[in-house]
Amino acid sequence: MSPRKDPIRFFFGRVWSAFIACIILNPIPYPFVKPLLMMFSILIADDHSIVRHGVQHLLKSFLPSVVISEAETFKKALSLLEQQRFDLAILDIHIPGGDNVAMISKLQAKQADLKVLIFSSYEERLYAMTFMQAGADGYLSKDASNQEFERAVKTILANHKYVSQHVKEESLHQVMSSGGTYTPAIQSLSKREREIAQLLLTGKSTSEIAILLNVHISTVSTHKSNLFEKLHIQNMLQLSSLFKVNQRDESE
The missing domain is CATH 3.40.50.2300 (Response regulator)
Known part of the structure; x- marks a missing residue:
């Protein structure tokens, strides 16, 4: 006479066998494995x-x-x-x-x-x-x-x-406020703001930039303030880092 099977062990043995069979025969439904x-x-x-x-x-x-x-x-x-x-x-x-x-x-x-x-x-x-x-x-x-x-x-x-x-x-928030499109902050700068940013990065002062662009110093200061606000930065070190990181190879 064969020994009596433990019903709990028998049940979990069947469940485990079925689980392994599913993995072997059809692994796709089990991405967690x-x-x-x-x-x-x-x-x-x-x-x-x-x-x-x-x-x-x-x-x-x-x-x-x-x-x-x-x-x-x-x-x-x-x-x-x-x-x-x-x-x-x-x-x-x-x-x-x-x-x-x-x-x-x-x-x-x-x-x-x-x-x-x-x-x-x-x-x-x-x-x-x-x-x-x-x-x-x-x-x-x-x-x-x-x-x-x-x-x-x-x-x-x-x-x-x-x-x-x-x-x-x-x-x-940026997408919602710009009509459904996302634009990186640095790409949102106007042509003049980008020009002033580049001149600032060469070490030019606001007065020197004003002379170069033939505009009033207050105009340069306003553009500088606006571009800092758009980029969410507070100083020239952050401006330099941001422009460097966004630089792409000319060959690309």
Whole structure:
């Protein structure tokens, strides 16, 4: 006589068998299984070793099987992309050899399907949408919590875009107030405002600019005030950084 089967163990055994069969025969309806079984390859491109170490530690806390490579310069990041395939590049804006939106197209020229998360200390509201429009899949401040970092990485690996709630709300406000289109702040400058900004960046004073443009000093001051307000900046350092980041290669 065969031993009596435990009904609870028998029930869960049948459920488990059915679950495994579903995964093997039809894995598509179970997207939550894929991250558990898939090994991701991620490139961390940042010139600060302590940041690379911290990011690596965070990644391994929620992606135990992740394969990680590091680059301390943009040139090395490009070189690594020539040698192997990556699912995601976590990129700092202020990396030697980079510093502008042209980095995105250069990375994706090496690997067309590469996902890019900008991870930067640069202020989100000034830079996030600029990099998103340039082709990045996400933008995250280095001030973000560990939980938000995990959420950003998982969102992008699941083929979605990621920006913080604050950036979403500000972008929506801009779209609503401009009649349904989003225009990066730097592109909203008038021709005269852009001209004055460029002259300011060469070190010219308001009085020197007034002489060059044959206008009153108060006119230059008004344009300067307006462009600072449009760009949400307070000083020349921010103006210089913003124009540098938005610079694209002439060959593009």
